[in-house]
Every structure is written in C-alpha cells, then in structure tokens.
Amino acid sequence: MSGSAKRMAKIRPFYVMELLARAKQLEAEGRSIIHMEVGEPDFDSPEPVVRAGQQALADGLTHYTPAMGITPLRETIARHYQARYGVKVDPGCVIVTPGSSGALQLVMSILINPGERVMMADPSYPCNRNFVYLVGGDITAIAVDHRTDYQLTAEMVASHWTPETRAVMVATPSNPTGTLIEKAELQRIHQVVQERGGVLIVDEIYQGLIYDEPGYTALEVADDLFVINSFSKYFGMTGWRLGWMVAPKTYVGDIDKLAQNIFLSAPTPAQYAALQAFSDETLKITEERRLAFQARRDYLYPALTSLGFKIRSMPKGAFYLYADCSAFTSDSYQFAMRLLEEEGVAITPGRDFGDNHPQTHVRFAYTTAIPALEEGVRRIAQFIGR
Amino acid sequence: MSGSAKRMAKIRPFYVMELLARAKQLEAEGRSIIHMEVGEPDFDSPEPVVRAGQQALADGLTHYTPAMGITPLRETIARHYQARYGVKVDPGCVIVTPGSSGALQLVMSILINPGERVMMADPSYPCNRNFVYLVGGDITAIAVDHRTDYQLTAEMVASHWTPETRAVMVATPSNPTGTLIEKAELQRIHQVVQERGGVLIVDEIYQGLIYDEPGYTALEVADDLFVINSFSKYFGMTGWRLGWMVAPKTYVGDIDKLAQNIFLSAPTPAQYAALQAFSDETLKITEERRLAFQARRDYLYPALTSLGFKIRSMPKGAFYLYADCSAFTSDSYQFAMRLLEEEGVAITPGRDFGDNHPQTHVRFAYTTAIPALEEGVRRIAQFIGR
Numbered sequence: 001m002s003g004s005a006k007r008m009a010k011i012r013p014f015y016v017m018e019l020l021a022r023a024k025q026l027e028a029e030g031r032s033i034i035h036m037e038v039g040e041p042d043f044d045s046p047e048p049v050v051r052a053g054q055q056a057l058a059d060g061l062t063h064y065t066p067a068m069g070i071t072p073l074r075e076t077i078a079r080h081y082q083a084r085y086g087v088k089v090d091p092g093c094v095i096v097t098p099g100s101s102g103a104l105q106l107v108m109s110i111l112i113n114p115g116e117r118v119m120m121a122d123p124s125y126p127c128n129r130n131f132v133y134l135v136g137g138d139i140t141a142i143a144v145d146h147r148t149d150y151q152l153t154a155e156m157v158a159s160h161w162t163p164e165t166r167a168v169m170v171a172t173p174s175n176p177t178g179t180l181i182e183k184a185e186l187q188r189i190h191q192v193v194q195e196r197g198g199v200l201i202v203d204e205i206y207q208g209l210i211y212d213e214p215g216y217t218a219l220e221v222a223d224d225l226f227v228i229n230s231f232s233k234y235f236g237m238t239g240w241r242l243g244w245m246v247a248p249k250t251y252v253g254d255i256d257k258l259a260q261n262i263f264l265s266a267p268t269p270a271q272y273a274a275l276q277a278f279s280d281e282t283l284k285i286t287e288e289r290r291l292a293f294q295a296r297r298d299y300l301y302p303a304l305t306s307l308g309f310k311i312r313s314m315p316k317g318a319f320y321l322y323a324d325c326s327a328f329t330s331d332s333y334q335f336a337m338r339l340l341e342e343e344g345v346a347i348t349p350g351r352d353f354g355d356n357h358p359q360t361h362v363r364f365a366y367t368t369a370i371p372a373l374e375e376g377v378r379r380i381a382q383f384i385g386r
Numbered sequence: 387m388s389g390s391a392k393r394m395a396k397i398r399p400f401y402v403m404e405l406l407a408r409a410k411q412l413e414a415e416g417r418s419i420i421h422m423e424v425g426e427p428d429f430d431s432p433e434p435v436v437r438a439g440q441q442a443l444a445d446g447l448t449h450y451t452p453a454m455g456i457t458p459l460r461e462t463i464a465r466h467y468q469a470r471y472g473v474k475v476d477p478g479c480v481i482v483t484p485g486s487s488g489a490l491q492l493v494m495s496i497l498i499n500p501g502e503r504v505m506m507a508d509p510s511y512p513c514n515r516n517f518v519y520l521v522g523g524d525i526t527a528i529a530v531d532h533r534t535d536y537q538l539t540a541e542m543v544a545s546h547w548t549p550e551t552r553a554v555m556v557a558t559p560s561n562p563t564g565t566l567i568e569k570a571e572l573q574r575i576h577q578v579v580q581e582r583g584g585v586l587i588v589d590e591i592y593q594g595l596i597y598d599e600p601g602y603t604a605l606e607v608a609d610d611l612f613v614i615n616s617f618s619k620y621f622g623m624t625g626w627r628l629g630w631m632v633a634p635k636t637y638v639g640d641i642d643k644l645a646q647n648i649f650l651s652a653p654t655p656a657q658y659a660a661l662q663a664f665s666d667e668t669l670k671i672t673e674e675r676r677l678a679f680q681a682r683r684d685y686l687y688p689a690l691t692s693l694g695f696k697i698r699s700m701p702k703g704a705f706y707l708y709a710d711c712s713a714f715t716s717d718s719y720q721f722a723m724r725l726l727e728e729e730g731v732a733i734t735p736g737r738d739f740g741d742n743h744p745q746t747h748v749r750f751a752y753t754t755a756i757p758a759l760e761e762g763v764r765r766i767a768q769f770i771g772r
Contacts, residue, residue, distance in 0.1 A: 001585045001610055004640045005499045005521070013643045017453075044446040053655070054440050060430040062625040067403075098484055098627065101650055109520055113391045114500065130647040134495055135391070136522045199387045224387055239448040239654030241484065241627070254390045257399045261516040264487055267653045268625030269439070 011130045016348040019336060023346045034376035036364045037346040039175065041319070043236045045273075046285040053240075053273035061272050067259040068252075069096025069244070070271050077244055080278045087219045093246055095255055098266045100205045100230035100243035104131045105262070107226050107245065110254050111199055112137035116166040118201075121152050123322065123353035123361070125175045125203070140165065143356040146312030149179040150322070154188035161196055168193050171203035172218075173210060176353045176363040177322040178297075178315025183216050190222050200225040205243070206318035208234025208286060211294040213316070224248045231270075233318070234286055235277045240270035293319050296366035296373060303377045304364065307386055319366050322353075326360040328384050336362060343379040397516045402734045405722060409732045420762035422750045423732040425561065427622045427705070431659075432671040435623065439659035447658050453645040454638075455482025455630070456657050463630055466664045473605045479632055481641055484652045486591045486616035486629030490517045491648070493612050493631065496640050497585055498523035502552040504587075507538050509708065509739035509747070511561045511589070526551065529742040532698030535565040536708070540574035547582055554579050557589035558604075559596060562739045562749040563708040564683075564701025569602050576608050586611040591629070592704035594620025594672060597680040599702070610634045617656075619704070620672055621663045626656035679705050682752035682759060689763045690750065693772055705752050708739075712746035714770050722748060729765040 016037050023033050044050070056062075068074065071091070078091040097103040104127070112118060114136030120128060122141040129139045142160055144150045157168055168189065172181040181189075186202070193200045202218035204227055218227050230243035247255055259265075276282055300321060305311055310324035329335040333349040340346050348365070350358030366373060402423050409419050430436070442448075454460065457477070464477040483489040490513070498504060500522030506514060508527040515525045528546055530536045543554055554575065558567040567575075572588070579586045588604035590613055604613050616629040633641055645651075662668055686707060691697055696710035715721040719735040726732050734751070736744030752759060 001580070001634065001636075002583055004496050004637065005502075007499075007521070008496060008640045008644070011643060011647060014646050017646060040450055045443075045448045050443050050446075050448070053443050057436050057439050057443075060436075062431045062436070062623065064426055064624045098653075099650060101648060105648060110390050110394060113393075114522055116391075127647045130644075134648070135393070135520060136500055194387070197388055237448065238450050239651070241649075241651070241653045248387065250387075251390065254394045257397060258394070258516075260400050260403060261397060261513045262487060262491060262520070263627075264485060265625070265627070267484075267627045267656065269655065270653065 007133050010133045012126065014126070015333065015352050019340060019346060023340055026340070026344065031344050034345045034372050034379065035368055036366070036373070036376055037348045038365055038367050040238050040367060041233065041236045041289070042367050042369065043289050045236050045240070046282045048276040048279055048282045049235065049237065049273045052276040053269050056269045056272035061268055063268060065265040065268050065271060067263065067265055068256050069266055073271050073275055076275055076278055081217060081219060085217045085220055087217060089219060089246055090249065093249055093252060095245050095247060095252070095259065096266050096271060097243045097245060097259070098263055099232065099241040100228050101127065102263055102266065103228045103243050103245040104128060106255055106258055107201055107228070108132050108137070109135050109258060110251060111167055113166070115164060117162065117164045119152070119157060119160060119165055119168040121150060121170070121174070122356040123150065123176055123350065123358070124171060126352055126354070128169060128203070137166070141354060149313045150174060150177040151179055151181045152189065153185060154192045157189055158192045165196070165198055167199040167201055169201040169203065173206040173317025175206065175318055176320050176348070177313060178318040178320045179313050180210065180316050183221065186218060187221050190225060194224065201228065202226070203228045205230040206233050209290055209293060209319060210317040211290070211297060219246060231274050231277055234290070235274070235282070236286070236289070237270070237274070237277070240273065241267055242270040242274055293366065296370055297321070299370055300364065300366050300373055300377070307377070307381055307384065321364040321366070323362055323364060324360055325362050330359055332359050332362050339380065339383050343383045345376050345379050345383070393519055396519045398512065400512070401719065401738050405726060405732060409726055412726070412730065417730050420731045420758050420765065421754055422752070422759070422762055423734045424751055424753050426624050426753060427619065427675070428753050428755070429622045429675050431622050431626070432668045434662040434665055434668045435621065435659045438662040439655050442655045442658035447654055449654060451651040451654050451657060453649065453651055454642050455652055459657050459661055462661055462664055467603060467605060471603045471606055473603060475605060475632055476635065479635055479638060481631050481633060481638070481645065482652050482657060483629045483631060483645070484649055485618065485627045486614050487513065488649055488652065489614045489629050489631040490514060492641055492644055493587055493614070494518050494523070495521050495644055496637060497553055499552070501550060503548065503550045505538070505543060505546060505551055505554040507536065507556070507560070508742040509536065509562055509736065509744070510557060512738055512740070514555060514589070523552070527740060535699045536560060536563040537565055537567045538575065539571060540578045543575055544578045551582070551584055553585040553587055555587040555589065559592040559703025561592065561704055562706050562734070563699060564704040564706045565699050566596065566702050569607065572604060573607050576611060580610065587614065588612070589614045591616040592619050595676055595679060595705060596703040597683060605632060617660050617663055620676070621660070621668070622672070622675070623656070623660070623663070626659065627653055628656040628660055679752065682756055683707070685756055686750065686752050686759055686763070693763070693767055693770065707750040707752070709748055709750060710746055711748050716745055718745050718748050725766065725769050729769045731762050731765050731769070
C-alpha cells in the first residue's frame, strides 16, 4: 500500500508534543513538572457556559445543526461586535465552526488555488501554514523581528507581493509573540492588499486577551476581509471545539456549501453552551481571568528578562512571551529538552513557529498560576547557573 | 478580492438542503410536513451517554485531549471489535476524530496526491468525493445498479484500475441504498487492491444498523486497510461530532501529525460521553432502536413498492430506501419539490448521490416513526394519483 501523499513531508509535527509526552512520562514517574509550554488557559470553562451545556444535553440538543451554526449564536456573536466595538455585523456573515481550526480550513480551502501563496509572518502559529499546504498552496514567510513588533507591515506586504500572492494572514495578538498590530497599520495593510486584488485574513483568536489598551476588531477597518475567532482562549472553551469567522458576504454561499460537506456542523452542545459566553455573568468571570493573565505577564516578563532572556517587544496580549535565549544556547530545542529533564520545566522551542532564528528562541506560556511561574523561574535560574 | 478557488465549482451543495429549508419554511407557516429526507436518527442520544456527558462537564473535562483521542476511548473501541467481531485491534491504531467527516478528511489528505484517483460507487455518499477534490485528487465514479446490490465488485475494481488509482472506497451498509457487501466479496476487493499497490477504505458508519444478518467488520478481512466509523448513526450522537477510524499502523504517525495540525482534538465532552456508548445499558437501548428501524423498513419497503416505486435491491442496513421513481417522473428533483409543496412530504432527490440516473431515483429515509411513515405513504399515494 506504499506511503503517504507527498504533502505529508511538508507538514511538520508540533515538536512541543514530543516534549509534552516526555513531560507527562516524567510526571507519571513522580517528578514535579512546571508547565510553561501549553497554549491553553488553565482555567476551566466559565460556570454559566458549563451550565448551559448541561442544560442543552438535558434538553436533547444533540442533533445536527445548520452547517453555519444555530441562528441565535450567529446573532449573539454579531451583537457582541456591536456592543464591544460599535461595529454592525450581519449575522448572515457570521459562520460558527468546529474550533478556529475549522474556520482556517474553510477560508484556505475556499480561497487558495494550487500554486497560489499566502503571506505570513515568521514566527507565527504553525498550523496556519498547513491548511495552505493541504490544498496545494504555498507560504511566503516573511522574517519579522522586534523592529515591527514581530508583525507584518504594509510596506513588507507591498514589497513581497508577487502575482502568486492570493492572501495575507496576520494575527493580533500574535502567537508566539503576544504582540499587536496597530489599527492604523492594519488599515494600511488592508489597503495594500485590496489594491492588489488579494484577500486579508485576520486571526483574532486572542482578541479578548489584551492588557494595556482597549483593543479593536479588524471589522472596524473593513468588511471585505476574513476575521477568525474562537471560544477557546478568552472564553476558556478549548475542548468544546468551537470557533467562528466573519466573512465577506460574497463568500458566504461557498462557505456554507463547503462546511455542509466537510463538517456537517459544529458540535451542538457547544453551540448552545456558547450562547452564555457573552452574558454579563460570564464576561465578569472572563474579565477577572484576563486580569489574572495580565498579572502573570507583569511578573514573568521582568523575571525572565533579569535572568538574561531578551524579550525585545513587550507582549500586549495572548499568554505568551517569545524570548531570545542566545545568551544560553544556540540550540533551543536541546535547551528545552535539557531544561525539562534536569529541572522539570516545560517550554516550547522556537522551531515550532518557523525558520526565522528558531535555534535562539523559545516560547513561554503563562497559562499557570504565579506560584508555579515563580517556581519555574527559580528552576530556570538554577539551570542556567544564575 | 475576486472569487473563490476553482475547486469550489467542483464541490456541489447538498440539494436536499434547499428542500429542507423550504420544508422548514412551510412548517413555520403551519403546514404539516412528513420528514423522510433526514439522514439522522430521530432518537435522542442514549441516556447513559447523555449522563456521562453531563458528568464530564461537571468534572471540568473541557480541555484539549491528545490529537488521536483519549486513551480510554481508544481502548474501549478496540475492545468493542474484540467483543463484537472477535477481532484483535491495537488501540494505538484507533484514531478518534471530529465526526467520521474528520476521519474521511484525514485519510484522503494523507493518501491522495494531486492527480491521483479514488474509486467509488455511483450512487454513494456525496461528501466523500469532496474530501478528494479538496486535496487535488479526482474520483473514478463507477455506475452500479441492483445487479451488484449497488456495490462495487472485485471485478469492477480490477477492470477500472488505472495507474492514477490510489484508493478504493466502499461503504457497507451504503448510503443511499442501504445495501451490503458480502464478506467474501470484500476479501476479493481487498486482494485486487492489494495486488495493485492501492489502499482500501471501508466506510462502516452504519455498521450497527444491519437487519437480516449478524454483520462483520472489514478488520476481519485484513489490517492493511482503513475503516471509518462514527458514533452518529447507531449510537444516536450526530450533534456531538464524534467518529473514529482504524488505520494501518504504518500511517498512524502521519495521521497524528495531521490531526494535531488541522483539528487539535475531537470534542472533549463527547469523548467522555462516548465511553458509555459500548456499555450494556446503552447497547440495550441501541438494539431496541435497531429493531425499531427494522420494523420501519419492513413497513416502508412493501408500501412504496406497492405504490409503483421500484426498489430493486432489498436494503439490509442503514435507514434508507433508494427507489426508482421512473413510473412517475423523469425529473426526480421537481418530483421531490412538488411532493413537498403539494403534499408536505420531504424526500431526497437522486442528484445528491451522483450522476448515475439521478433523475429517476429518490431516497426515502425511515428516520421517522411508523405512524408518520404511514401518513407519508398516504400522501404520496394521493400525489401520484393512486
């Protein structure tokens, strides 16, 4: 039966999974492990959401829904944009998906012909690339650094544009760097993309987790772009597998057709649970958690910096710090593996996020309470001999 | 921003969705509609499964799981094959997926290079084709009829094989025909595929719903094939979005890598709920339901036949009857639309299942209780003037 399709060679594993498996093995052997590798809130789903999920099960709401999601949830999401950002969104353009992974797959499958390219920053979330490879497209990865807060700029987009470029994808806040794109810059990027007949995709899955400013949505900039979002991060609903996107009206028919075919629908109990995600009761909980994440960042950033890690752009969102570890190693993967083996601290090596100096970068996630972060920092200090 | 990728022209909508939307509109206007179009059990999820789901939510089991599913569920599924079919399955080869849709996407993405082909029967479940188109592959659709129970045979597979053929996909029981492949024939098909270096994919998502014989699994035939299954149909868990596949060991690494990237994981509460799917308490319920489906088939088959529909192969599984309606129309789509408008009976036109005489075929689903089926038959009789 021979081997896998050729694309599988292009699709990389998450290297951190290997490390995570080893971490779990060590834990099973009784070792204490500090987890600073996990891209998932340590908080459980908010109680009102859980209650609504239980009620949905009690009510027998376990059948298929329309492919683009139940109407009340699409309307609730649209109202959220009005309430929070003052933007009018047509509920008919809101598509509920199986995680933001589902949204990413729909958008890439609908937009990208074989041979066409999607422009992205390097470092960035690695899965985004693979959705493009799956449909025969390719990536234009643009190396970014602290001078642009690890984000693409309009100038970069313009200067790297080729006839094959079909779309530009940005993330604000970004994984792994936690940095933002300023609204004025996003406007300029949108203009460059629009002038060239391309499509702008904005990943806003960490949107609620912004610490030093009120934030905005790309939908304030324009409605001829794709916005990807998720209930996973800000709403603490990772395992429910529920996300959404807001799409330009002209693509909604094709999105519906494709979603019918490849997903049938997003998980039903999760959709009913998410109706409570924007309630005042839930938002009170998620806002408290946002402040908890902010306090962790405000502890971890100076703590790591004083150890000699260089974090060159202040992360303003998500729950990640992307640090230059060149003071300690020129092989961040071995560094992470040894840190785990010797001190029981799990972090993510740079190679999971691209090819732009991954050997000298690691990602720290502050998805653990401050006492554990303090213990982690103590162990790291010991590991590097400080 | 111009239009969608070219593949979108190849991907067809479910035409029945249009009909379903119209049916719901009529219902909203107060009309009585008999639903014989829906490919979903009318039963709710079994109570032990629902209880386990509620408990999972109460226990905070709403975080990510490993990409291939929680170990206890993979082990439970493996044990099920041993208990029910006497086949030893390595839990490491069982992959839990977001619906069988997720499994289909993984298997096609892993196997099919652009330009390669997957052989399938026509008529068959339409989404299967689209997973192949998504990755740049193509379909060899083989017209089948009652002479082979609407199934591929080893002879057909051998005679249609080309250098581009990478895989053969069969479904037993089949949607839309409800027919089975005999085990001996599946053995012959497997041998033909194996001799040519291809891969056999067996869709067993209606496996539990077989009426006249004990049934078997393709895993009795060989372990170098892919088996796709689902909690949706026999276990009545459609909206939970949970399926599984059993894969040859050599592909498991790539499946894990791809699942990590495109799904992260299957819905977590659903996975814990499904731990109860194979319990004695649940199986008692699902067996009762199987007998209810059988009674419906045994009512509907002669009722439709006596009206003049020709059902040329006795359906032995799933919950569908695929009927030749050429006595009444040469345009089954208009026939279905008029039947809905004039008599309030919803059925699925043949064009949703391929290009093999769709104009003279319709699919009836017996996912409705017998009194409603009786009323449906009465209305159909009136519609065709019997």
